[in-house]
Amino acid sequence: MKEAGGAQIVAVEPGVYSVLLDGRSYEARVEQSADCVIVFIDGHRFEVKINDPRRWSRSAGKPGIEGRSNVVANMPGKIVRLLVAEGDTVEAAQGLLVVEAMKMQNEMKAPKAGRIVALPAREGETVAAGEVLAVIE
Amino acid sequence: MKEAGGAQIVAVEPGVYSVLLDGRSYEARVEQSADCVIVFIDGHRFEVKINDPRRWSRSAGKPGIEGRSNVVANMPGKIVRLLVAEGDTVEAAQGLLVVEAMKMQNEMKAPKAGRIVALPAREGETVAAGEVLAVIE
């Protein structure tokens, strides 16, 4: 603790680290998922991907746009309306379906232009977070 | 959860329980040591002794006064003064020695009248919590 410079890290609470580096004090808060470590410092979010136990890289933060895209429920909810049908051609940002959760309706939009190759979602059904609602190719 | 009466207990946080009984709501906070469970409800402290895995009883809260008594350091500190010597006869509540901790001096008093049969404490020494400082018989 007595060194003049150099980083010095202490785990102060579960997932919370106090870092002293070059005289500056930082508090970093970590949330870990299966494949990445998310570090928050002063409200800023850093995603450190664990692609392989031996190799990590910092994620660019943007998902790829090419190829097949899944439209996924980002929270549990109820499908109140379908705005497209399987086989339809859609524009990027076009509304695909409406999900209601926590008393709020949300229109799920196409992440890119393409064709609806699968539409497992059904009106009136309840969906779980992470469930695939539509697939665009 | 739908019953009209009866106790209903939920662990809401580690060691914290919400109890509903006869329509009343209680929040109980538990601290556990090796031989007892301490339950706090609205600031009131209840000590439930685990004398034996098969038998518990609620402690009367007062230690026994008869026989040999140990005077024990109740926190880490430094012995600044001895007020008695081994072999001395002491009255109940007579000062035995002075311990300093957190910048505060505290006089340890005799829990009962008797004779000092052992006095392991030494002036200037640092003692740990739980260490025996004097024994009265």
Added chain:
Amino acid sequence: MFRKVLIANRGEIAVRVMRTLREMEIASVAVFSDADRASLHVRMADEAEWVGPSPSTESYLRIDRILDAARKHGAEAIHPGYGFLSENAEFAAACEAAGIAFIGPSSESIRRMGSKTAARQMAVAAGAPVVPGAHTALSGPAEARVFAEQYGYPLLLKAVAGGGGKGMRRVDSAPDLDAAFRDAASEAQRSFNNPELYVEKLIERPRHIEIQLMGDRHGHLVHFGERECSIQRRHQKVMEECPSPLVAARPGMREAMGEAAIRVARAAGYYNAGTVEFLVDTAGDFYFLEMNTRLQVEHPITELVTGQDLVRLQLEVAAGQPLRLSQEDIAWRGSAIECRIYAEDPYNNFFPSPGRITRLTRPLGPGVRLDGCVYEGWTVPIDYDPLLAKLAVWSESRDTAIARMLRALREYDVAGIHTNITFFRQILEDAEFRAGRLHTRFVDEFLERRRPFDPPPDLASIAELVAAFHLKGVAQTAPRPDAACAPPSRWLDIGRREALR
């Protein structure tokens, strides 16, 4: 005074009311649904009663069950909070009929104000200015089209039974009208069980400024000044302040709005807490919008500036006591701001983000007030509004209050779910906000112009260092047999070098 009061609500407002009840030595009775057994409002209550399954239609909106609970527990009064049954005239009437005091206005006042068209007519009669619009329910989109031909676009379709932006649609041109009418009516039907709509001229870039009122059952009414509530998303307030920077800059405006609000309330025979909402146009003229016949979410900022406990006053008035304040007793000191901390992702269309709160660190210190109903380890249920807490600050001026809110938000950490904490920090740094140039489309415009929330350059390497350190710690507790011989990555390398230097 009452000896026992039931709170027909959940979440932070139930806790808020309980705190004043406890301070008044009145026993509190909580009600809860299946989803809320472990909610803080149940844990903190003196008594609690289960009222049904998680959906609010089967629990918090069940008048019969709420009244059964009140009778069973011997509650002498019911505080409805906001939302749920708080503006339900039928509920207020049922309380009255059951001989249980409803802590709010009469069912008759609620009914008069609950119909937005009737309220408008009452405001007109009381001499308060109103936005041009149809004072009665529309028969269909065709009637709205006729109105548009007279007043032009944009116009606003609103639910007759509405509130909280539900069943409300802006219409910018004739082709959008039919779809907007259909959507709004369907949403109104779902939300209020009444699809009726009315139409108003849309005031461009209006401010939303409201007046807090309190009246007793003996005809005495006072106002507590204004709150500026122009910062909204999806027509819902997310950030409020007192005083309004506009009103503070205009001598006499607070008094004029306060008096107009009192006139409308008096016309409705109003008592207990209520709020008259006004739209204010760019010229500073104000128009009656509606009256909310209950305590508002954002009441804490009025409490901070006036030093009054509005819930205590509600209880006193509901118990039949005369209001112990006259208008001259109300004084305003300093400036207060409230941020509504929601479990939502502001950068993904404010999408709700329920889930388990894995870590919670709250702001403390001078001038900070926090009203919440969450705790570490609690799971935000999917069944209700995602409001986690209301963070309010007070300081001597608007500038220092903004600085204090920024400080408080930086201390605030909620892990496991998304929140809008960072979003508020960005708004508070915005030059337009700081200049007090507010209007109800502020958030939309802000989202267009906002600069990315970029970290200072040194933070990325700190984050990498911490990730390495964290994984090393994780690895230590569950070691991988092959980890030792793996070639260190650049990040791990940094981590080791820095940590051991």
Added chain:
Amino acid sequence: MFRKVLIANRGEIAVRVMRTLREMEIASVAVFSDADRASLHVRMADEAEWVGPSPSTESYLRIDRILDAARKHGAEAIHPGYGFLSENAEFAAACEAAGIAFIGPSSESIRRMGSKTAARQMAVAAGAPVVPGAHTALSGPAEARVFAEQYGYPLLLKAVAGGGGKGMRRVDSAPDLDAAFRDAASEAQRSFNNPELYVEKLIERPRHIEIQLMGDRHGHLVHFGERECSIQRRHQKVMEECPSPLVAARPGMREAMGEAAIRVARAAGYYNAGTVEFLVDTAGDFYFLEMNTRLQVEHPITELVTGQDLVRLQLEVAAGQPLRLSQEDIAWRGSAIECRIYAEDPYNNFFPSPGRITRLTRPLGPGVRLDGCVYEGWTVPIDYDPLLAKLAVWSESRDTAIARMLRALREYDVAGIHTNITFFRQILEDAEFRAGRLHTRFVDEFLERRRPFDPPPDLASIAELVAAFHLKGVAQTAPRPDAACAPPSRWLDIGRREALR
């Protein structure tokens, strides 16, 4: 204004100062000892510097290391907090010599007020009433005996360099004098490295009431009214309130005390924050006691009632700005109370209770302010004062503030160590306290008369039920092979019956 300020302190006051620094966009530099690496004041700071091992003589009291840290980090000013070096004239002088602004009075003012006998003389010269006593250091117990022959017992021996009750002894009769003198001198030597004592007539059952002052470097001084600090244990304040119930009941008393305090401060060429302490006898006459030349622990209650940020004013004044307030700008609203939450056992002679905080639930909601430096999982070190946090509440009247403090204390839970939370609840329920009949021996008398803190009759069985449930849960995670066949005890029986009904 300064761009960077070092805080030569630890714990809650370091955090308190940092919060205002952050609100003023001034960078903060923390200093820390070995024991404090994980302390919240280090975590929250923008910069931090290690200044030595845990004992404060080797870290927080090391003027050389503190100044080295300030120079290394480029701090333009140093805030000393309270305790440690805050009233050390040598430290203030060293800052002045190093060209670093000391956020406090001049070293000369500290020196004048630091000698309690010199301060008394200055008060006499300024026309402030003082307690009869010897104005110079005593040569030995014999000299005190001569004083006693003139004024009678009881008398009070006090350290010339003293403060915080250290080196102070009450003497009730001649035979006790020698022992008391020896103890006090030895404690004074240990605490202040100066064994000198002086003697005063002891005022029986005095109130301790102090006046908050602030002055700029241009000769302008204002007072912020009084704080009543009569609730003490071991001569240390544990609970304070503003206004004083006595002063609030006596028209003109606040002004008279405020003017006397300003006269004394002016005579000392005083600037920045300072507090003049008075003893008030049962007749309501007040006597100058001493001046504390720093921010007080209990400053939050003055902030709550006056709406001023005293730390912000300190910074402005230290930067050479003229005070932006005149006496007429200071107004008092409502009532505030502070409880000092200590890691100690009030029912075991207030013995300190350091250790790990295993669970922490804090009070929130209307009118609650919490200044602390603790968190769940943190270990309270044995090396420093056991103050965990200061809980302050504000409400419109003393009665409602008491009710609010009781409510807040009931929400407060600190597990793993002893605290004085329950003790405050008992004091707040005490009829003498509620009647405002306060004096500095209040706590001693209260401990004699207090009723046991007995639980309502239903709680014991709830506790047994929970203990059974808890052990069942623990047993489930680590089952004992013979548990199943053991005959159930009465308590376990209750547990099962109730839990499964």
